[in-house]
Amino acid sequence: MIGWFSEADWGLILKKSLTMPFKSLFIFFFLLGLFVNAQTQPAERRITRSEYIEKYKEDAIREMHHSGVPASITLAQGILESGDGNSPLAMYANNHFGIKCHTGWTGKTMHIDDDEKNECFRKYNSAYESFKDHSEFLSSRSRYAFLFELKITDYKGWAKGLKEAGYATNPKYTQLLIDLIEKHNLNQYDNYAKVPTKKLTKSKTTTSVASTQKYKIELHNNIKHIVVRKGDSFYSIAKSFEMNLWQIYKYNDLNENDVIKEGDIIYLQPKRNKAKEDNHIVKKGDTMRSISQQHGIKLQTLYKKNKMIPGTQPQVGQQLSLRKKLK
Known part of the structure; x- marks a missing residue:
């Protein structure tokens, strides 16, 4: 067998071709070649x-x-x-x-x-x-x-x-x-970031939930966070808690070009849509992001609650709402 044809079939085809005019013979073999090629090519394999x-x-x-x-x-x-x-x-x-x-x-x-x-x-x-x-x-x-x-x-x-x-x-x-x-x-x-399990130890402002060899993990506004130590980097923190860099950036309203310093708060989980406190009075040196970090409220939400344009900063003495949206 050659393709779909037996040797006898091929003999008849060749015999018939000898009686054809040259032009017809050319077309015949061209079409025959296409047909044979189509029949002998395996179908493209589907993957499972x-x-x-x-x-x-x-x-x-x-x-x-x-x-x-x-x-x-x-x-x-x-x-x-x-x-x-x-x-x-x-x-x-x-x-x-x-x-x-x-x-x-x-x-x-x-x-x-x-x-x-x-x-x-x-x-x-x-x-x-x-x-x-x-x-x-x-x-x-x-x-x-x-x-x-x-x-x-x-x-x-x-x-x-x-x-x-x-x-x-x-x-x-x-x-x-x-x-x-x-x-x-x-x-x-999905490989979700693993944050240490809760071990409650009460304090006045925050709750200590766990410790590692390097960090004390605290709970504020029901969000786990750490305080940056000397020599820390985004990468070292992410590695310590088996997190991805994007999570550190996103949970703290940062990007890869930002720099962290000793004493900064770094959240290990997303911030909330509301703070525990009702309001914040803006002090000198405050920024919308620093207030967001201080109270554990999402930066974008903080802007929305106070009807402020993202990227703008509050005035000293201004009262910001941390729970209800201003009317």
């Missing part, structure tokens, strides 16, 4: 779901460390949106999340029919570029901002929030993500 998870889990974890999007959510969305990596977008454009071009996209593109005919989708040089862009897509759009206030282990909250924020129109999208995560134990990759 378990293979997809194994192949891309490191990319999802890497992006979680960088952006704060849970690895379980990234993997579940990738599985769902790309058909386990077998969709045309994933195979030929490395686009695992169905992200369309949108205004401002200057990279490569791929056009396919989707909700509308010939829609524009982003094309990437690698799958990891797609994972990275997915994180940036979520973190750079205000409608998804509330998701980053959730614990990184709260995959159910993330799944529900993505649907509420309009990521997908499928009414079952939340449950589809949750089912995928739980069926394949994807939440094992």
Whole structure:
């Protein structure tokens, strides 16, 4: 057998070809070659779901460390949106999340029919570029901002929030993500920062909850924090508590260009939307961030409660509300 033809079949084909005009003979063999090639080429192999998870889990974890999007959510969305990596977008454009071009996209593109005919989708040089862009897509759009206030282990909250924020129109999208995560134990990759367990020792202003060889961990406004010691860095603190750098930055309203100094408060968990105290009278040297750190209230929330423009600073003697929004 050669392809679909037996030796006898090939004999008849060759005999027939001897009676054909040259032009017809050329066309005949050209089409025959295409047919045989199509029949003898193996179909492109589809990867399984378990293979997809194994192949891309490191990319999802890497992006979680960088952006704060849970690895379980990234993997579940990738599985769902790309058909386990077998969709045309994933195979030929490395686009695992169905992200369309949108205004401002200057990279490569791929056009396919989707909700509308010939829609524009982003094309990437690698799958990891797609994972990275997915994180940036979520973190750079205000409608998804509330998701980053959730614990990184709260995959159910993330799944529900993505649907509420309009990521997908499928009414079952939340449950589809949750089912995928739980069926394949994807939440094992979320690698949430481990903060020491509570051991209560009361004091007047704060509660000491645990100690390490280097740090005394205290509780203020029900948030675990430490006080920076000489020689500390963002990296050394993150390493000491098995946290990621993005968590240290985010929980303390900092960025990688900021510098910490001895005596600074560093929170190990997200700050709250309200402080224990009702108000704060601004003193010389106070900034909105220092007040936020002092009372354990989120900086963005502090601005909103006092109807101030983010980035502006309060006046000495000004009374700031720490619990209720000013009317």
